[in-house]
Amino acid sequence: MEEPARSRAISVEVNGEVYEREVDARRLLVHFIRDDIDLTGTHIGCDTGNCGACTIHLDGQAVKSCMLLAVQADGAKIETVEGLAEDEELTALQQSFSAHHALQCGYCTPGMLMSASALLAQNPRPNEEEVRAAIQGNICRCTGYVNIVEAIVSVGENA
Amino acid sequence: MLLREVEYARPSSVDEAVRLLAAHEGARALAGGQTLVNVMKARAASPDVLVDLGRLEDLRSITVSGDTLQLGAMATYTQIMVSSEVDVSRPILAEVAAQIADVQVRNRGTIGGNVCSNDPTNHLPPLLVALGASMTIRGADGDRSVPAEEFFLGVYLTAVGEGELLLSVSVPAAAKAADGFASITIGRDGTCIASAAASLSGSSPRIVLGCVDAVPVLVTPAAADEASVRDAVAGTGLEPPSDVHASADYRRHLAAVCAVRAVHHAADRGR
Numbered sequence: 001m002e003e004p005a006r007s008r009a010i011s012v013e014v015n016g017e018v019y020e021r022e023v024d025a026r027r028l029l030v031h032f033i034r035d036d037i038d039l040t041g042t043h044i045g046c047d048t049g050n051c052g053a054c055t056i057h058l059d060g061q062a063v064k065s066c067m068l069l070a071v072q073a074d075g076a077k078i079e080t081v082e083g084l085a086e087d088e089e090l091t092a093l094q095q096s097f098s099a100h101h102a103l104q105c106g107y108c109t110p111g112m113l114m115s116a117s118a119l120l121a122q123n124p125r126p127n128e129e130e131v132r133a134a135i136q137g138n139i140c141r142c143t144g145y146v147n148i149v150e151a152i153v154s155v156g157e158n159a
Numbered sequence: 160m161l162l163r164e165v166e167y168a169r170p171s172s173v174d175e176a177v178r179l180l181a182a183h184e185g186a187r188a189l190a191g192g193q194t195l196v197n198v199m200k201a202r203a204a205s206p207d208v209l210v211d212l213g214r215l216e217d218l219r220s221i222t223v224s225g226d227t228l229q230l231g232a233m234a235t236y237t238q239i240m241v242s243s244e245v246d247v248s249r250p251i252l253a254e255v256a257a258q259i260a261d262v263q264v265r266n267r268g269t270i271g272g273n274v275c276s277n278d279p280t281n282h283l284p285p286l287l288v289a290l291g292a293s294m295t296i297r298g299a300d301g302d303r304s305v306p307a308e309e310f311f312l313g314v315y316l317t318a319v320g321e322g323e324l325l326l327s328v329s330v331p332a333a334a335k336a337a338d339g340f341a342s343i344t345i346g347r348d349g350t351c352i353a354s355a356a357a358s359l360s361g362s363s364p365r366i367v368l369g370c371v372d373a374v375p376v377l378v379t380p381a382a383a384d385e386a387s388v389r390d391a392v393a394g395t396g397l398e399p400p401s402d403v404h405a406s407a408d409y410r411r412h413l414a415a416v417c418a419v420r421a422v423h424h425a426a427d428r429g430r
Contacts, residue, residue, distance in 0.1 A: 001175055004166035004183060004208045025167030025209065028160070028196075047160045049197050052263060061237070061266040067196045068267070071167050072189075072213055115262065136348060137261025 010074035014039065015083030023070045030054045032070035033080060041081040041110050045139070052138035055111035056080050062118035064137070081110035084117060093117055093155050102151035104142035111138045116152045125156035160200040169211040173218065173326065176210050177297050181322030183208040188324055190233060190272035193264050218271070218326065223248050228332045232271025232325045237262075239270065248332035249290065251428065255282050255340045255356075258348050271325045277311050277374070280351045284311050285369035286340055288377055289356035292330045298323040311374040336360040337429025341420035342369075343413050345404060352404045353413035357421035359383055359429060366421060368392070368414045371399035383422050392418050 011020045019037050033042050033056065045053035047066050054065040057079040084091050093116055096102070103109045112135060119126055119134035126134065131152045132145075140148060166183075170176040180186050185207035189195055198204040212218060218233035221242045228248040230239065236256040239245055245253045259265055259273075259282055273283045274294065284307075292307040296319050305318045307328075312318060319325050342354035354369035364383045368376040380391035392415045399410040 001178060002168050002170060004168040004179070004186075004210075006164060006166055008167060024164075026162035026165050028162070047200065049193065049264070052261070055263055058266075062263050063267050064263045067193055067264075069167070069189075069192065069196065069209075071169070072192065072211060074169075118262070134262055137263045 008071045008074070010071055012073050012076055012078055014078045015080060025069065025071050027070045028066055029056075029068040029070045029073050030065040032073075033065060033078070036070075039080050039082050043107055043110055045107065045111075050139065051108070052111040052115065052135075053108050055114040055138065057114060057118060060118075060121070062115050079114075081113055084113060091117070092158070093120065093152070096151040096155045096158075097148070100147045100151035100154065102144065102147040104140075104144045108138060108140045108142075112140070112148055116155075119152070120155060123156075124159050126153065128153055162196075162199050163202065163205050165199070165206060166208045167211060168208065169214055171214055173215055173297065173324065176212060176215060177299070177322070177324050179208070179210045180324060181299055184321075186210055188212055188275070190269045190275075191235065191267040192272075193260070193268040194272060194276045194278065212271075212324075221245060223332055226332045228252075228330045230270050230328045230330070232275075232327055233269050234271075236260075236265035236268050236270070236273075240265070247334055249330050249336065249338070250334065251286070251290070251336070251338035251340060252330065255286050258282060258340075258342070258344075260348065270328055274310065274328065275317055275319055275325055277313075277315055277317050279314060279373060280354075280370050282340070282342070282351065282354065282369070285354055285367040285375040286356040287328060287330070288375045289358045289365050289367040290330050290336075290338065291358070291361070291365070292328050294318070294328055295326045296323050297326050302326065304329075308377060314373045316373075333360055335429065337425045339421040339424030339426070339428060341417045341424055343417060353399075353410055353417050355414065355417035355421040357418070357425040359422065359425045364388075364422065366391070366418050368395075368397070368418060371397050371410060371414050378418065383426065385419050385422075388418050388422055389415050 043053035045051035049067045187206035189209040218231040239256040287307045337359035339357040342351045366378040380387040401407040
């Protein structure tokens, strides 16, 4: 039988690269991503699970990485905002954010992009209502929602 | 935020999980973690050992056998929303699961975590009492079944005792059941300020109020008309909590409003 331990060796695939690390059981996944493997595109906004700035994809699903322990992600495939653009070429979603001025301070943007890309993977042509429902767990404190929603809807319209 | 030091184990079978929970004082089951990880950050809970149920695939299944819909304790809200079994056997569960929090939380949060945390603002405790659900719990002495009405004992307190594990929630299957739910929330699909679930399929209406007491409050009016529902809610002598979102008086008022709306919703769905 497995015995409880304060740390554990984990292996996760992040943006296609495998990382093996020993992590404390208490370590949040967002800290693992930002501090242990230096992918600081994933942001910490509220640290209470409300703001969505830490949103990543865990095995293809959007989740908030501040509400997961790193040990829970053992064996998982993770995608962070750094994994969206290949070879420095921005995705259609990222280009649309730029074209629609869908970011002001930019702090919420990584989480918005990850929630939006999870939506577009399931529903390539979402309407406004579907987009608003998909980013409900993401807070933009600049309140720039109109342009964010337009940017995401527009990706579907131009797909 | 840095959590207090904690030990962690990831059992590969349900029995191993139960043994781990029984063997370690201060051990807690970790399901989706959408409540527990946050209360650990706030140090409102400080378990010594976390028993991660994440690898127990047996607990994720949603099945229908005969006239019972069985939801594994680790079934996520997203799973419940898209489950064809839920859709054909008790669709109100999917409709309410879709109102919980946001996409990210629904992808991780589980039915078992929702009922075992028994936060009075949670959606599923009142709904499951209204539907006449029952919970299957495993302990050292084997499995036992507890009706939802007896499952919720207090804030964050349920019939799942030390060293025990919730395995599944069973709900009578009834595709056309007259079930309803209504809530007043902080923002759309936010935390409930008041909620009510209703089921009109049995011999008498069952209305269950959330957010007004430590446990869901069952109300059984003689009839489902508005006057009877309001009388029955008033007759429970509710003493709801006051907080920044609603005074006790206002919450008492909202409880009656939600009860009436839940009954209307149930009647519409039963047509």
